Amino acid sequence: MMEPCDLLIHSAAQVVTCAGPPGPRRGAAMRELGIISDGAVAIRGTTIIAVGPSAELRRRFHPAREINARGRAVCPGLVDCHTHIVYAGDRVAEFEQRCAGATYQEIMAAGGGILRTMRLTRAATTAELVEATLPRLQQMLRLGTTTAEVKTGYGLARDAELRQLAAIGLLAAAQPVELVPTFLPAHAVPPEFAGRADAYIDLVIEEMLPLARDWYRVSSFAARSIPLFADVFCERGAFDVAQSRRVLAAAQALGFSLKAHVDEFAELGGLAMALELGATSVDHLDVTNPVMFPALAVSATVAVLLPLVSLNLGLSHFAAARQMIDAGVAVALSTDANPGSAPSLSLPLTMAIACRYMRMLPAEALLATTVNAAHAIGLGGRVGAIMPGMQADLLVLTEADYRWLMYELGGSPVERVIKRGQVVVGESE
Ligand SMILES: N=CN[C@@H](CCC(=O)O)C(=O)O
Ligand SMILES: [Zn+2]
Numbered sequence: 001m002m003e004p005c006d007l008l009i010h011s012a013a014q015v016v017t018c019a020g021p022p023g024p025r026r027g028a029a030m031r032e033l034g035i036i037s038d039g040a041v042a043i044r045g046t047t048i049i050a051v052g053p054s055a056e057l058r059r060r061f062h063p064a065r066e067i068n069a070r071g072r073a074v075c076p077g078l079v080d081c082h083t084h085i086v087y088a089g090d091r092v093a094e095f096e097q098r099c100a101g102a103t104y105q106e107i108m109a110a111g112g113g114i115l116r117t118m119r120l121t122r123a124a125t126t127a128e129l130v131e132a133t134l135p136r137l138q139q140m141l142r143l144g145t146t147t148a149e150v151k152t153g154y155g156l157a158r159d160a161e162l163r164q165l166a167a168i169g170l171l172a173a174a175q176p177v178e179l180v181p182t183f184l185p186a187h188a189v190p191p192e193f194a195g196r197a198d199a200y201i202d203l204v205i206e207e208m209l210p211l212a213r214d215w216y217r218v219s220s221f222a223a224r225s226i227p228l229f230a231d232v233f234c235e236r237g238a239f240d241v242a243q244s245r246r247v248l249a250a251a252q253a254l255g256f257s258l259k260a261h262v263d264e265f266a267e268l269g270g271l272a273m274a275l276e277l278g279a280t281s282v283d284h285l286d287v288t289n290p291v292m293f294p295a296l297a298v299s300a301t302v303a304v305l306l307p308l309v310s311l312n313l314g315l316s317h318f319a320a321a322r323q324m325i326d327a328g329v330a331v332a333l334s335t336d337a338n339p340g341s342a343p344s345l346s347l348p349l350t351m352a353i354a355c356r357y358m359r360m361l362p363a364e365a366l367l368a369t370t371v372n373a374a375h376a377i378g379l380g381g382r383v384g385a386i387m388p389g390m391q392a393d394l395l396v397l398t399e400a401d402y403r404w405l406m407y408e409l410g411g412s413p414v415e416r417v418i419k420r421g422q423v424v425v426g427e428s429e
Helices: 027-031 054-060 092-099 104-109 114-122 126-142 158-174 197-217 241-253 270-276 290-298 307-312 321-326 347-357 362-368 371-376
Strands: 003-016 035-044 047-053 061-068 073-076 078-080 145-151 178-186 229-232 257-262 281-284 302-305 331-333 394-397 414-419 422-425
Touching (some): 003 047, 027 321, 027 362, 047 054, 054 061, 092 104, 114 158, 126 158, 126 414, 126 422, 158 178, 158 197, 178 197, 178 241, 197 241, 229 241, 257 270, 270 281, 270 290, 290 321, 302 321, 302 371, 307 347, 321 331, 331 362, 331 371, 347 362
Parallel strands (some): 003 061, 003 073, 078 145, 145 178, 178 229, 229 257, 257 281, 281 302
Antiparallel strands (some): 003 035, 035 047, 394 414
């Protein structure tokens, strides 16, 4: 007797399952993709129920609908685990200043950069923020992103930060990309607190974090067991290690999971602090001293690397992904999509740059934007792999070999996107 299923995707040249044991992948396991040739995936409701050779699954299942992948590759929906996509305005003029030689830090120190986006974002209503962000999410979806972390951090004041959280909640309900919220009020010292960063941290701890926690408790995110993260920008010109520790420790006491921007331009010691607090991820790590890699490798913390920042800032230095992977660090990759340091929404481009400039192999880059990225946002075991029991988030690519995702530069490698068992990009039959 054949078993019923809602959707059967079959005749894929490769089903790149990324299947493996629980937990983030490290070392040689970052090169094991579990590829099934001439593969198929059976889906019931929002969940994957079987994965295997096409001939076997076509004998076993009687599907309500089927997709013939016609020799294309199928892989997990991509997970963008570090983005700043809720903002108003742009930084095009600053881009020209950087072309003329100004640095990102000089622009930030002169009141531009994050503070320019803060001024524009503060002036926007929640509805305007939603309207500005929706097309970004649509583009991410077309490029294969089915789950994305989204940070606040351009309000830098109580109400404006809460408006960003509200916008993230509305966006999660308005389109298919699944969102994971991160509260980042300590992204820069706002102008009202210039020279008084500690006083701003007091406000963050006493008022902003508790309000964000209250917002989360009644949100759809809590109802679906999607975690709320707190994050901090630990950097010269932003917050020092002591200030960053105060924010993260207070957030942890309120029940937030933790992330930290560390070692982007200067190594202040934020990495050791974040590891001590058991952060879910540490992000950037562009200038981290390799003596830190063994401690990172034995921790449960995922290292999120953001190569589009180095590319966009015209830097020749990239995070030491090769050394980190060889040392056993669980590496994830993300766009860092934001209007300043990384104006790109493309995970395929991110992977392409990581392979060329950080010496990652294509298999490692894919695991870094699926399984490990899911673990970096607390969704490991739910999304990021094609395995029975996992959420049915899949891509049918335009080519037969998944390595086209990294090989092509700036292309459009995705033919169809399936989110929670529904075709949300491309033809449904
Ligand atoms: N480094 C700090 N925050 C962002 C940049 C945000 C911006 O420039 O607007 C980042 O991750 O690169
Ligand atoms: Zn960031």
